Amino acid sequence: MQHRHVILSGCSGGGKSTLLAELARRGHATVPEPGRRIVAEELRGEGRALPWVDLAAFARRAIALADRDRAQLPDTPGPVFFDRGLVDAAVALEHATGQPAAQTLRTRARFHDRVFLAPPWPEIHHPDPERRQDLQEGIREYHRLRAACQSLGYTPIILPKADVAARADLVLAHLA
Template sequence: MNRFVVISGCSGGGKSTLLAELGRRGHGVVEEPGRRIVREELESGGRALPWIDGPAFVRRAVAMALADRAAAESHRGWVFFDRGLIDAASALQHMTGEPALETLARPHPYHRRVFLTPPWPEIYGTDPERRHGLDAAIAEYERLLEAYPALGYEVTVLPKTGVAERADFVLGTLAR
């Protein structure tokens, strides 16, 4: 059984908050590659940003997601990823037409159960690292709803509940 579990879905849907709660409960967590890249690029004056050079940004996200998977091998028990390789490969495929889901994502599987946060307009917000609007976030969510099952994953859409209830839901689903 694969211990690497992806929490993905719509931007602004509460993924990072859920991962923080799972980490607080003692599980391994991996921060979203995109957020880390944006912070690094903004600090260094780089151009691999989604609003400047989308393909360069997602290529960095692919590389970071692969490195994250390798680093997570040392963790015991569940390791929860805030997005990851499949999200980056899906974005790369969407932007460039490259068959990234097959060539990059399929050889590096995660747990068969993937959790997606649905669009949640009431909590959605932009910030210096997330500049895209809700429409772009929903379009990405819809692509992910297709990409994960196409690769054989079972998608569970998370309920719009509080963070503790969401964490209980994830852990309870994995325990079954």
């Protein structure tokens, strides 16, 4: 299972969701970002688990949602691409509370050894109601995620600042 589950991670506003949509368009199984789903739900409700209100509560909800996403996946051949997900949520929890991501992840199945990281890309970074993080915080997050991936034993593959088709081609070539 873990070899089929592939993480797209990196800087907020770096083009991960656009890449996920391109991979889905090409017929690959995809899982949308837990964080955006949580923020949308929280904005309709009380808003207590928003990342800019209570990062630890947000990260715990993201971990639970990412676990559910993974458990509910149908058994299909080929890779399944995750927009952020479990590792990102564990790194956010570590940032918020100091609880090591390795401790959070120790009982969970690993993902594919290669993690595809979207680097900071100022030209396409645009905050919106669900992503209020400015570019500087996005850059700090990117460096945390890159370091965490390496310390967790994953190989980070930095995505080029290129059009989405070229990025998708690169991801699929690395997995071939």
